[in-house]
Amino acid sequence: MKLDVLAFGAHPDDVELSCSGTLLKLKEEGSKVGVVDLTMGELGTRGTVDTRRKESDSSSKILNIDVRENLDLGDGWFENNQENKLKVIQAIRKYQPTIIFANAIDDRHPDHPRAAKLLDEAFFLSGLKKIETQDNGITQDIWRPKHLFHYVQYRYVKPDFVVDVTPYYENKMKAILSFKSQFYEPGKKSDTLISSKKFLDFIKGRSHEMGSSIQVEHGEGFTSAVPLQIDLKTLL
DSSP, X not given: OOOSEEEEESSTTHHHHHHHHHHHHHHHTTOOEEEEESSOOTTOSSOOHHHHHHHHHHHHHHHTOSEEEEOOOOTTTOOSSHHHHHHHHHHHHHHOOSEEEEOXXXXXXXXXXXXXXXXXXXXXXTTOTTOOOEETTXXXXXXXXXXXXXXXXXXXXXXXXXXEOGGGHHHHHHHHHTOTTTSOOTTSOOOSSTTSHHHHHHHHHHHHHHHHHTTSXXXXXXXXXXXXXXXXXXXO
């Protein structure tokens, strides 16, 4: 299945928290969209691999994405090594996206910038003819997407561009709250940063912060791995 957009997340829920509004927008506009989670999130204080898999399935239905898979690279321990780069390259070549979204280049959780670097390198290597990969025993064609963008996560990173996700904010929050084991629910004990009401308030505040930068209610910010080419005529 060829996709237009493939969003990678170090953990299940990374994509939901940071760029799911953009994915909802792209789906509504007719794009084929997929998500690849790098790990099962098995080191999380709350939840289990099984519950997070079920939560991912529930979120995927809300986002109406075309495909979702998990590379199971090892939460907290995955490295930017040849084995893992080849697994990411296989996913890129399998879905042949035009655009890739990846984790933030700097963030509180060390998995996030490490995933960003892994994607940066796999993005380039996926286009090299002498790196051979297979999918179900069939040699894959090389593929280098046109764009690699990193979404903004917990730490503020000045975005290179912001997407207006105002019409999609409510469904974005529904997708996030599909991860019931992770996030705040009234009446339940909050024993981690992300399970507190304060964290959900932060997510809403960040959405307003990004939106206000382009004079809309809700936005999602991204950085670009390379300078962006802009057609000035489209701005007139």
